[in-house]
Amino acid sequence: MKIWLTYAWKDNEKNDVDHIISKLGKAGLEVGYDKVQLLAGRRLWDQIDVAIKSPDVAAWAIYVTENSLKSEPCQEELAYALDRTLRTKGSAFPLIGLFSGDFDSTLIPSALATRLCVNLQHNEWDKQVSDAVVGINNAIEVEPQAFGYKLHEVPTGFVLEVWPRTGTWTPTIAVVSERDEDILTSHHPGPRGFLGGVVAYSRAERKWDGYFGRMFTEPVNSSRSAHIYLSKLPKWIMFGQMGSPHRLEF
Structure with a gap:
């Protein structure tokens, strides 16, 4: 199955995203991807809509870092793109957030925060993504705080x-x-x-x-x-x- 991966070009300066793409490929996913500029005044949706609308794309994953979401306009751009995706593909379309390590949860748009958010520091993060794309619910249950x-x-x-x-x-x-x-x-x-x-x-x-x-x-x-x-x-x-x-x- 094919998953589309979006990331900011700045976040691959040390080949981190190349490694993610390789791992997802080994997990059995066909990965399409685009480097975007998450900038105020430039519609993220306009950069990705052709790929997301493609009938063979089964899920959309977004790799974001705290640095790429620090400005409010960038948060708004991502939120808008998420909303357009759900309108285009339907509410059942898998949206997957990929995050590395600790992350300020207040920066994550609500449309993504309520979906699958995968921490790349988890040893089986690639399996979590693969399972989500094919519809298997193996999400790690976090015990509520006492x-x-x-x-x-x-x-x-x-x-x-x-x-x-x-x-x-x-x-x-x-x-x-x-x-x-x-x-x-x-x-x-x-x-x-x-x-x-x-x-x-x-x-x-x-x-x-x-x-x-x-x-x-x-x-x-x-x-x-x-x-x-x-x-x-x-x-x-x-x-x-x-x-x-x-x-x-x-």
Whole structure:
């Protein structure tokens, strides 16, 4: 089956796309491709419509990097092309996003974000693409996080609000690197979704083995969350039930 691959010419300066094309070919796909200029003022759709409309093209894959989508006009161009593709080929037509490593998900147009997004760092990424083209659903299921969270921006920095989806945390901890001790300014329970609703609580703090942590004993559940006050965002933070914490990276 034939898949059409679109990529920005800048993203193949080190032959990364050539390698992708080779791998997809070895996975049994016939790969057509075009180098486009994802630029404001030049319609992406006008550069690819002939290929996408071809009846022998079974799927469209787009290789994009964070660098190629940083400008809002470029995001709009891709979103427009995705919309025209679905109108032309129908909603069942496979759209596949190819991304390498970490990627700012807010840059991905919604029409692509809700389709198959393949991380090229996964060892079987080529099989995921091949299966999607032939209609086999072997998508890797990602287990939902056992916690919920919301990051609030406040005049003093940030408040990371966290809670367990089910069950109860007690005691509840918040831990950062010892060098980030000054960043973790406060940690207390409060009503979920409402900052400033502090209840009476007992607390403690300590340092050990290069870590700094704050702890309180009052229970945290799906209706009462832990509010972690941060003067700025650390590289990472651990939180939740003492002995089995969760981790977020920023």
